[in-house]
Amino acid sequence: MCGRFYLEESSHKGLNLDDRISVEYGEKLPSNKALIMTYNESNTMKWGLPYDNKLVINARSESLFSKKMFLELIKSKRCVIPANWFYDWKNGVKYKISLKEEQIFYMAGIYGKYINKENKVENGFVIITASANKEMSEIHHRIPVMLNEEEKYTYLNPDSDMGDIKELLRAVKDGSLDIVADSGSEQLSLF
Template sequence: MCGRYEFTLEDSEELRRVAELLEARYGPGGWQTGEIRPTATAPVLRTGEKKAQVELMRWGYALPHTLVINARAESVREKPLFRDAVAARRCVVPTAGFYEWDGDGRKYRFRLPGEGALYLAGLYEVREGVPCYCILTTAANPSMAPIHDRMPLVLTRRDLRPWLERPQAAAALLEREPPALEARPMDPQLRLW
């Protein structure tokens, strides 16, 4: 599961470029930076008329009585909720990393070694006039398995165009093990009581 990720600009020229494109399109502000939680408005990359474009979308498909923030990569082609999106509405969620908690409640940040940006595979749709996205997850690779049994479907920079533009390549990426990540434990937050 992926329930939090980070969109920060300090360590990544790529993420700063995403922010510049957002500002040119939407004006200053209007999206979150720092730790991104479900229902936040955040940037995603999707295929435009001639090339990929940056859009603001809300994280999570709002359904009656639930919010769907993740979808299992192994089953998206069969599930009615995701079948059309995986065929035609794939997106990329640009991040600086994502967070996961171990069984003891310790928080870890996961990043690609030596990279300022980490890209997550996603799907999007418009629900009740609101563009929204969910993040695809897959079985944990060896770098993630000690913390959790699932992880986001991480895309390399080379995977972005195939994921967005080529259905057959995207289908292959659904089945590929994500690259190794580095995990860093986060300092426990101050507890007042």
């Protein structure tokens, strides 16, 4: 699962953002506004889509093509959420999880419109998760779908084949993650 993530302000230049976009950097929680990128633009959007009086923040990759709520969104409303790391917890310990070889990665997402409590149209996004790889399964059974720059382009491209999109919706390879207790002083021992 992905319940929190972090984007450093120093990442701004690497993302090639339009200076007119106002991004709040730092730790992001559900219902916070966060930076998202689509094929044509970047913007900020609220994390979560309301459904049955609940805020849905994650979507399982296995059910994207079978659940009515997600089916049209995965076909035409794909986005990525840039992050430096995400957080997960085990036994009360907060772990910071990032990709070893990447300063920034992109979590696969989908977005859509909804009517908020003030009866106004608002946009929201959810993060797509996959079954965890072996190293992540030591902490949690789910992991955000983490894309590199090339995979990001394929995922966002409206001309991409749905078969190619489905292939991207999986966990990263074992050995790709850097997992550290949030204090930064303890490395998680996986074996």
